[in-house]
Each structure stands twice: as structure tokens, then as C-alpha cells.
Amino acid sequence: MVESTLISPxxxxxxxxxxxxxxxxxIYLEQTYPWASKITGAIIGLVIAMALANFKIIPTDAPTYDMVWDYVVPLALPMLLFNANIKKIWKESGRMVVIFSERTLTIL
Known part of the structure; x- marks a missing residue:
């Protein structure tokens, strides 16, 4: 049974x-309010989207969501990595990165 929403799929x-x-x-909330930076913008966005879906404003399944997962997310991951501080990551995680990399390579 397909339920109707304010915005159609x-x-x-x-x-x-x-x-x-x-x-x-x-992003605005995360950068403006200290409580939001502790939760992170991704979680805030998910909660807002879940609320909109539960109030039947947006659909729970739509082709637009597939587009996000097929194109936007794969493009966003390298962009996030470009901002990564490799020296800081190595300093804070150290040996864990090597262990994870070895484990990942053995799986492949």
C-alpha cells in the first residue's frame, strides 16, 4: 500500500x-551551535529527514534518493578526504591504520 505524502516521489x-x-x-547548525557540533551535521540531517518522512511531508522511497547514493555520496567522500590532515590522522591513530590496511588488503 502506497501512502500519499505532501511531496510525491x-x-x-x-x-x-x-x-x-x-x-x-x-551544516549551519553544526557550525553555529556547540550542541549541534557534538551531534554532527550528518546526524542532524538524518533526524530532520526522518521527521519529515514520519510527518508524511517527503516520501520514504523515491528515485531522487537513489541518485544521491549513486552520485552525490561517492563524489563527497574524496572531497572530504582532500580536507583530511594525514599527519594528524597518523599521529592519533598510528598503528591502527596499518593494521586496518593490512586487514583490508587480505580481504581483497
């Missing part, structure tokens, strides 16, 4: 606008 532009707005609001 086929309304791509409205869903993109809502998803972009959620992401912008999450």
Missing part, C-alpha cells in the same frame, strides 16, 4: 530542494 525538483535545504541547515 516523482517530484524530483522539490525533493532536491528539500534535501539541499536539509544539508544546508545541518
Amino acid at each position: 516523482d517530484n524530483t525538483w522539490a525533493l532536491w530542494a528539500i534535501l539541499t535545504g536539509i544539508a544546508a541547515l545541518s
Whole structure:
């Protein structure tokens, strides 16, 4: 049974606008308020999206969400890694990175 929502699953532009707005609001909250920086923007965005879905504003399944997972997330991961401080990561994690890398290579 398909339940109706305020924004239909086929309304791509409205869903993109809502998803972009959620992401912008999450980043703003994380950078502005100390309580939000402890939770992180990703969790805030997920909670907002879950609330909108539970209040039947956005659908729980739509082709737009597949697009996010197929294109946006894979592009975002390298962009996040470009900002990574490799020296700090090595200093703080040290041997754990080597162990994880060896384990990952043996699985492949």
C-alpha cells in the first residue's frame, strides 16, 4: 500500500530542494551551535529527514534518493578526504591504520 505524502516521489525538483535545504541547515547548525557540533551535521540531517518522512511531508522511497547514493555520496567522500590532515590522522591513530590496511588488503 502506497501512502500519499505532501511531496510525491516523482517530484524530483522539490525533493532536491528539500534535501539541499536539509544539508544546508545541518551544516549551519553544526557550525553555529556547540550542541549541534557534538551531534554532527550528518546526524542532524538524518533526524530532520526522518521527521519529515514520519510527518508524511517527503516520501520514504523515491528515485531522487537513489541518485544521491549513486552520485552525490561517492563524489563527497574524496572531497572530504582532500580536507583530511594525514599527519594528524597518523599521529592519533598510528598503528591502527596499518593494521586496518593490512586487514583490508587480505580481504581483497
